[in-house]
Amino acid sequence: MTQESALAVRALTVRDLLELPPVVDVETASRALGISRSHGYNLARSGTFPCTVLRAGRSFRVVTADLRRVLGVSHRAPAAESTAATVAA
Numbered sequence: 001m002t003q004e005s006a007l008a009v010r011a012l013t014v015r016d017l018l019e020l021p022p023v024v025d026v027e028t029a030s031r032a033l034g035i036s037r038s039h040g041y042n043l044a045r046s047g048t049f050p051c052t053v054l055r056a057g058r059s060f061r062v063v064t065a066d067l068r069r070v071l072g073v074s075h076r077a078p079a080a081e082s083t084a085a086t087v088a089a
Contacts, residue, residue, distance in 0.1 A: 011032075018068075022065070026062060029062035033050065033067075044062075050070050051069075
């Protein structure tokens with residue numbers, strides 16, 4: 001495996017999850033969930049993917065907000081940042 005392909009399949013960090021667009025492909029969502037691409041597509045086709053999946057023709061898209069919910073990742077700022085923002089105001 002080359003270094004580029006190893007980086008391409010690395011797990012997503014919390015920061016990566018927070019920077020995702022509103023919808024992602026099944027491949028990206030599967031990587032975030034720690035399942036294989038083929039298993040992710042099988043779950044999407046059978047309607048048992050653990051997140052909301054939108055189907056447009058032959059394409060599947062996963063709602064990122066639901067993916068974050070399933071993984072327990074929220075958009076809330078850490079307490080230190082929100083406190084600093086309050087003090088600065």
